[in-house]
Amino acid sequence: MAALKLKERFEFDVLKTVEDRLAYAVVQSLANNGHGDIGSCGVAEFDLIDFAEALDTPPGxxxxxxKALAALINALCVEHENIVLFALAGADQAGFAHLYKSRGFEGLPPNLPKVAPRYWRI
Known part of the structure; x- marks a missing residue:
């Protein structure tokens, strides 16, 4: 994989506000931590109320x-009953589908975004 500058690795070239950069850094950390029933799959799972309190902003x-951040960085953000799944580009579709179904989301899980070209192997 091509060596990315730190600014690119954390999407700071796309995310301009400090609040967006902080939110992304937290989401990226959560996505790499894994889950109790499935390992690290590139999907962050968290309680919206808890996340909002951590950032000192209202949940809405x-x-x-x-959701705006997800659109900027080619990610996916879904919420159901204050549970948020935030899938980074290149996240594991099977892992996301498992979390989506087991956390009470309704319907079929959406297809995840593909890896952005800057992350492709050279």
Whole structure:
């Protein structure tokens, strides 16, 4: 994989506000931590209320920010009953589908975004 600058690895070249950068850094950390029933699959799972309190913003504003952030960085953000799944580009589709179904989301899990070209192997 091509060596990316730190600014690119954390999407700081795309995310301009400090709030967006902080939210992304937290989401990226959570996505790499793994889950109790499935390992690290590139999907962050968290409680919206807890996340909003950590960022000192109202839950509605936090969810809007997360969805806007997802659109900017080729990710996916879904919420159901205050449980948020935030899948980074290149996340494992099977792992996401398992979390989606087991956490009570309804319907078929959406297809995850593909890896952005900057992350392709050279």
């Amino acid at each position: 504003e936090t969810l809007r920010r997360l």
